[in-house]
Every structure is written in C-alpha cells, then in structure tokens.
Amino acid sequence: SVKAVMICGENGKFSAGADIKGFSSPKRRGIALGPIVSLIERSEKPVVAAIEGVALGGGLEVALGCHYRIAHVKARMGLPEVTIGLLPGAEGTQRLPRLVGVPAALDMITTGKVLCLVIPPAWPKTHEFLLPMYLPDVDALFCNSIFLPPGQPLGPRRLSLKPVPKLPNMEAFLSEALVKVKKQAHGCLAPELCFQAVKAATEQPFADGVRREQELFNVLLTSGQAQALQYAFFAERAVQKWTTPSGASWKISDSVSLLSLGLGTMGRGIVTSLVKAKIPVVALEQDLEYLNMGRKAVMFLLEREAMKMEQGAQTLDFHNPARLQFTVDFDVLRDVDLVIEAVFENMALKKEIFHKLSRICKPGAFLCTNTSALNINEIASATSRPQQVIGTHFFSPAHVMKLLEIIYGHHTSPTTIATAMQLAKVLKKVGVVVGNCFGFAGNRMMFPYAQQAVFLLEEGSRPEAVDQVIEDFGFRIGPFRMSDLAGLDVGTPARQRHGHRYSPLPDLLCENGRFGQKTGKGWYQYEKAGGRTAKPDPWLHSFLSQYRDTHRIKTRFIDQEEILERCLFSLINEGFDILAEGIASGPEHLDVIYINGYGWPKHRGGPMFYASTVGLSRILAKLQKYSEAHPDVPGLQPSAFLKKLVAMGNPPLKEWMSYLSRPNNKL
Numbered sequence: 163s164v165k166a167v168m169i170c171g172e173n174g175k176f177s178a179g180a181d182i183k184g185f186s187s188p189k190r191r192g193i194a195l196g197p198i199v200s201l202i203e204r205s206e207k208p209v210v211a212a213i214e215g216v217a218l219g220g221g222l223e224v225a226l227g228c229h230y231r232i233a234h235v236k237a238r239m240g241l242p243e244v245t246i247g248l249l250p251g252a253e254g255t256q257r258l259p260r261l262v263g264v265p266a267a268l269d270m271i272t273t274g275k276v277l278c279l280v281i282p283p284a285w286p287k288t289h290e291f292l293l294p295m296y297l298p299d300v301d302a303l304f305c306n307s308i309f310l311p312p313g314q315p316l317g318p319r320r321l322s323l324k325p326v327p328k329l330p331n332m333e334a335f336l337s338e339a340l341v342k343v344k345k346q347a348h349g350c351l352a353p354e355l356c357f358q359a360v361k362a363a364t365e366q367p368f369a370d371g372v373r374r375e376q377e378l379f380n381v382l383l384t385s386g387q388a389q390a391l392q393y394a395f396f397a398e399r400a401v402q403k404w405t406t407p408s409g410a411s412w413k414i415s416d417s418v419s420l421l422s423l424g425l426g427t428m429g430r431g432i433v434t435s436l437v438k439a440k441i442p443v444v445a446l447e448q449d450l451e452y453l454n455m456g457r458k459a460v461m462f463l464l465e466r467e468a469m470k471m472e473q474g475a476q477t478l479d480f481h482n483p484a485r486l487q488f489t490v491d492f493d494v495l496r497d498v499d500l501v502i503e504a505v506f507e508n509m510a511l512k513k514e515i516f517h518k519l520s521r522i523c524k525p526g527a528f529l530c531t532n533t534s535a536l537n538i539n540e541i542a543s544a545t546s547r548p549q550q551v552i553g554t555h556f557f558s559p560a561h562v563m564k565l566l567e568i569i570y571g572h573h574t575s576p577t578t579i580a581t582a583m584q585l586a587k588v589l590k591k592v593g594v595v596v597g598n599c600f601g602f603a604g605n606r607m608m609f610p611y612a613q614q615a616v617f618l619l620e621e622g623s624r625p626e627a628v629d630q631v632i633e634d635f636g637f638r639i640g641p642f643r644m645s646d647l648a649g650l651d652v653g654t655p656a657r658q659r660h661g662h663r664y665s666p667l668p669d670l671l672c673e674n675g676r677f678g679q680k681t682g683k684g685w686y687q688y689e690k691a692g693g694r695t696a697k698p699d700p701w702l703h704s705f706l707s708q709y710r711d712t713h714r715i716k717t718r719f720i721d722q723e724e725i726l727e728r729c730l731f732s733l734i735n736e737g738f739d740i741l742a743e744g745i746a747s748g749p750e751h752l753d754v755i756y757i758n759g760y761g762w763p764k765h766r767g768g769p770m771f772y773a774s775t776v777g778l779s780r781i782l783a784k785l786q787k788y789s790e791a792h793p794d795v796p797g798l799q800p801s802a803f804l805k806k807l808v809a810m811g812n813p814p815l816k817e818w819m820s821y822l823s824r825p826n827n828k829l
C-alpha cells in the first residue's frame with residue numbers, strides 16, 4: 163500500500179557520507195554501498211531524496227540512486243571523496259555524468275568541491291523550504307516537479323538507464339581535462355583516478371563502468387595516500403578542538419571591533435581577511451603616506467576578492483566606514499576589543515608599539531602580534547597586561563593562506579588563547595596553538611631544511627636539482643624557487659653562525675644584487691625584474707664552481723635520495739625536538755601546520771605522519787649516517803626523542819607523546 167518512499171536525514175542534515183574512520187578499519191571493508199544504491203534505484207515504488215543541509219559523498223550517491231531529488235534552498239552537495247584520497251565508489255562516478263553531463267561531473271568529482279544550490283531567478287518563490295535540486299552548470303534535467311505525477315513510469319527516472327550526454331568534442335575535451343587534473347594533483351593519485359572513472363562512464367555501459375570504478379577505488383583504498391589524507395582530515399579537526407582546563411572562551415561576534423596596526427604586506431592581507439570575515443575593522447598606520455599606500459592596496463585586494471564572490475561587493479560592504487576605516491589617529495585604540503599588530507619584524511619597534519598599546523587600549527583589549535619568530539615574552543614585557551598578549555603568526559598572503567600559528571607566552575591567559583583560536587575560526591583559518599621559541603614550530607622546522615638545501619649546493623648540487631626533488635615529492639615549490647619568490651634579502655635566520663657550519667651563499671647572492679624575482683635574478687634567472695618564470699642560470703653555475711674552488715670544497719654527484727632525505731629528515735628531526743620541548747602538543751599539530759602553511763603535500767599526511775610511514779628506525783639510521791659525514795651540522799644530529807621512540811620499538815604516531823616523561827606543555 164506504500165505509494166512512495168522518501169529518504170531524508172535528521173537534524174537538518176541529509177548525510178556527510180560514509181564514516182571516514184571505517185575505511186581504515188579492516189572489519190568494515192566488506193560493506194559496499196553501491197549495490198544498495200542500485201537496489202534503491204530498482205525499486206518499483208518511487209523513491210525521493212529530500213535533501214537538507216549537506217549531502218556529501220555516499221550521501222549524495224544515495225540521492226543519485228533515488229528517482230527524484232528535492233532540496234532545501236540552503237543545501238550543499240558534493241562528492242568530496244577525492245579530498246580523502248578516494249573516489250565516489252558507490253556508483254557515483256557513473257550516475258553523476260548521466261545526470262549533469264561530463265564537464266560538470268568531472269569538475270565536481272576531481273576537485274571534491276561542495277556546491278550550493280543556485281535557484282534560477284525565474285522560479286516562483288512559493289515554497290522556500292523545499293525546491294527541486296538545481297546545481298550550477300546543470301541543465302533542466304535536474305529541475306523536476308516536486309509533485310510526483312501519478313502513474314508516471316519510473317524507467318526514465320533511473321539514472322543508470324540514461325546515456326551519458328554526448329559532447330561534440332568528447333575526446334579533445336577529455337584529453338584537455340586530464341592535463342588540467344594532472345597539473346593540479348602535484349603527485350596525488352586520487353584526482354587522476356577519479357578522472358579515469360568518469361572517462362569509463364563515457365566509454366562503457368553502466369555495469370562495466372561500475373566495475374572499473376570498483377577497481378580504481380580499490381587501488382586508491384590501498385594506496386597509502388588515502389590513509390594520509392584521512393589522517394589529515396581528522397588531525398585538522400583535532401588541533402582546532404583546543405579547550406582550556408577552565409573551559410575559557412571569548413566569542414568574536416559582530417559587536418566586536420578589531421584593529422590592525424601596520425599596512426605593509428602582512429597588514430594588508432590581515433585587514434582583507436578580517437573584512438572578508440565581516441568583522442568591523444579599523445586599519446591604523448603611523449604615517450599618512452603609508453596609510454594612503456596601504457589603503458589603496460587593501461581596496462585593490464578587496465575589489466579582487468569581491469569579484470570572486472557572487473554579489474561580493476555588497477556582501478563585503480567594504481566602502482562602509484562602519485565596516486572598514488583607515489586612520490592615523492591612535493585615539494581609536496581606546497575603543498577596540500582586539501588589536502593585531504603587523505609592523506616590521508623589529509623587536510625594539512614592536513616593544514615601543516606594545517608599550518603604547520598597553521597605555522591607550524581599554525583594560526580588556528587583547529593585543530596580538532603578527533610575528534614569524536620574535537620572542538612573545540619580550541614583546542609582552544613592554545606592556546602592563548602580558549596575560550592579554552599573544553602571537554598570531556599569519557602566513558603570506560594572509561587573506562589566502564589557511565594557517566594561523568597562535569603562540570602563547572609565559573603569561574598568556576587561557577582566555578586570550580581561546581580568543582585567538584576563535585579569531586582563527588571566524589577567519590575560516592586553521593588555528594594551531596604552539597609555545598614560544600625562536601621560529602615557533604613552523605619556521606623552526608624550516609630552518610634546517612633551508613640550510614640543508616644550501617649546503618647541498620656547496621657540495622655539488624644545483625638549485626634546479628634540489629627544487630625538482632622537492633617538487634616531485636609534492637611540494638608546490640622547492641626551497642630555491644621559494645627563496646627567489648620571497649626575496650633573498652628577507653632574513654632567514656638559518657644563516658646565523660653559532661660556531662656551526664654556515665653557508666654565506668645567500669648573502670653572496672644578495673651582494674651581487676640577486677634578491678630573487680623582484681630583481682629578475684636570484685637562484686635562477688627571470689625574464690625581467692618581477693618575472694615569474696625561473697630558468698637555470700649559467701652565471702650561478704659558474705659562480706658555484708668558483709665558490710667551491712675558493713673554499714676547496716670537493717664536488718660530488720648528489721643523488722635524489724640524499725637531497726630528499728637531508729632536506730626532509732632534518733626538518734622532521736627538528737619536529738621531534740619541538741615535541742620533546744612541549745612547543746607543540748602532538749605530531750598532528752606539526753602536520754596541520756605544515757599542510758596548511760608550508761605547502762607540504764597533504765597526500766603525504768604532514769612531516770610527522772610521513773616519518774611514521776617511512777619508519778622511525780630508518781629516519782634515525784639515515785640521520786646518523788649524515789651527521790657522521792657532517793659533524794658540524796647540528797640539524798643532522800638525531801633528536802633524543804626520536805632515538806627514544808626507536809628504542810621503544812617504533813610505537814604508532816598516536817602514542818608518541820605518551821613516551822615523554824614530563825607534561826608536554828604548560829596548558
């Protein structure tokens with residue numbers, strides 16, 4: 163007597179898809195969702211998916227098996243399996259192209275993007291609650307009446323029976339799409355295998371396509387990359403669950419006003435990200451000329467951001483002085499709730515500013531400093547409220563990069579830390595709390611890596627060889643291309659001497675006017691000053707040979723394995739010291755920092771996860787070998803904590819912290 167079946171979710175959500183934890187649990191591998199979706203589709207009674215909130219992954223695949231889909235106007239849909247190293251393995255790669263066509267399906271499946279409904283303006287706004295599902299770029303096939311016409315045959319409603327819509331130039335389209343997918347994958351397997359599965363839908367009948375989808379799914383499931391990406395998914399959520407023992411928190415709401423001090427590169431990006439997050443902001447500069455320059459740059463960035471958004475300009479409302487104000491008047495400091503200082507990296511200047519802030523700001527105001535290495539305690543000592551001082555290390559460009567490293571000082575209160583974490587959340591960034599030390603967690607690990615890269619040049623390698631190895635590993639950009647991009651004159655403290663091996667190479671390049679892209683020459687040559695295309699430079703090669711001759715350094719061939727290991731293992735080694743000192747609360751924290759702030763390839767799970775996959779004993783053995791060859795390089799001497807873990811039998815990553823004998827941080 164049942165006329166139709168409706169599948170819906172609960173609590174305003176349809177489904178977030180399969181339980182991601184299940185993929186790594188051997189017990190659950192036997193469950194296959196695809197046949198269940200097929201069963202739904204074969205039903206003789208009409209089945210309707212009623213979608214509210216999210217319909218993701220396996221959830222959306224269930225909806226694709228239904229005969230009708232209706233959705234709430236605010237529903238969000240996507241197949242994000244690719245982001246966790248998989249493909250939509252419940253027949254989604256075969257059904258979606260049949261529904262929305264190959265270009266839209268490929269885009270959704272290979273990027274994992276989550277789409278909001280786009281309601282065609284012509285649609286009557288009679289029923290704001292449930293509307294037929296309609297996605298951008300999708301033809302009218304999606305727009306079915308929400309009323310099921312009685313006696314309508316279900317055959318045409320079964321997606322598996324429909325042909326994949328033809329394209330006049332399918333072959334050319336697919337080869338172009340493959341090039342694009344490969345270019346964006348940076349060594350990650352899943353996007354290409356997602357592509358192959360959709361391609362199968364264009365070439366084979368449904369059942370064969372499903373078999374191909376399964377084969378490809380199994381390759382991914384056992385690839386190791388899926389495990390790394392799923393680890394990263396949970397690590398990102400775990401590090402943001404920072405709570406104080408007292409449960410302290412301070413919510414950033416619309417009524418709170420923020421002030422950004424300093425409108426250099428970082429300040430401009432910070433103001434832009436605050437405006438994007440719809441937080442009222444005052445931008446303060448010390449000098450009218452700098453203020454005007456900064457204002458122009460911020461407006462330019464905001465215009466560009468607005469263009470990327472639908473109805474962006476109105477939504478951001480950045481011409482409204484109640485939302486964004488520029489001033490040189492320090493008196494505005496009296497009313498703000500939180501200040502983010504972003505002046506030059508100069509301790510004396512920062513202390514002077516913090517002294518001033520402490521005098522003028524209201525007693526409850528929080529004072530954040532944007533610094534990449536300076537001592538938070540020393541900055542806080544210039545104020546009468548060190549408990550409200552905290553480091554907020556933004557990454558450049560600050561309105562784009564997702565990481566916010568949050569550094570507590572000796573006196574920073576839990577409420578101040580909770581506030582900075584809340585700020586990260588509001589800015590849609592990933593906040594990671596770390597302790598105070600030179601370079602904090604991220605840059606401190608970067609120093610030995612950058613140092614090894616230069617030492618490798620001294621010993622016989624070339625910038626292009628080192629960059630190639632690192633980029634093949636999955637980094638978007640190798641250390642020398644990165645150095646040219648940032649500018650060689652932007653201080654990397656790795657060059658400081660402490661009685662240990664030091665390479666003057668970067669300084670010598672600066673003395674030769676080679677500051678990187680901005681001067682058209684650095685570790686590479688560029689087409690012009692400000693050019694972006696790096697070309698190997700014969701000048702640099704002969705300069706390196708002369709340098710080696712002068713210092714009587716014997717040149718040798720350095721293979722890819724040594725390049726990779728010396729750069730990455732020294733970075734990882736520093737990570738173990740950071741954990742042992744309680745600067746970071748766990749290996750996941752370092753991994754999340756590296757994935758979101760330093761371009762570490764996510765499909766390798768972050769440096770500490772990668773170390774666990776390589777095996778700690780192997781890392782230790784290699785570090786021992788390299789430190790014997792280079793006894794004057796402290797970064798290669800194995801960390802005591804790493805040695806301890808190896809001695810304890812190489813425990814799994816989640817147990818590492820339990821091997822530290824003292825509490826790992828003051829929180």
Ligand SMILES: CCC/C=C/C(=O)SCCNC(=O)CCNC(=O)[C@H](O)C(C)(C)COP(=O)([O-])OP(=O)([O-])OC[C@H]1O[C@@H](n2cnc3c(N)ncnc32)[C@H](O)[C@@H]1OP(=O)([O-])[O-]
Nearest residue numbers: 178179180181182183195218219220221242243251252399
């Ligand atoms: C053959 C099979 C084919 C099917 C394949 C698939 O479906 S693959 C799957 C394809 N689906 C996806 O890839 C979707 C992945 N999920 C998301 O994109 C987002 O979580 C969200 C948009 C659903 C909610 O965002 P939000 O900012 O509102 O909240 P939030 O992100 O903080 O999460 C809240 C809590 O839920 C947890 N959790 C969430 N989803 C899953 C899951 N699938 N599994 C397990 N757990 C999950 C999350 O860990 C957190 O737990 P905690 O830390 O509280 O213990």
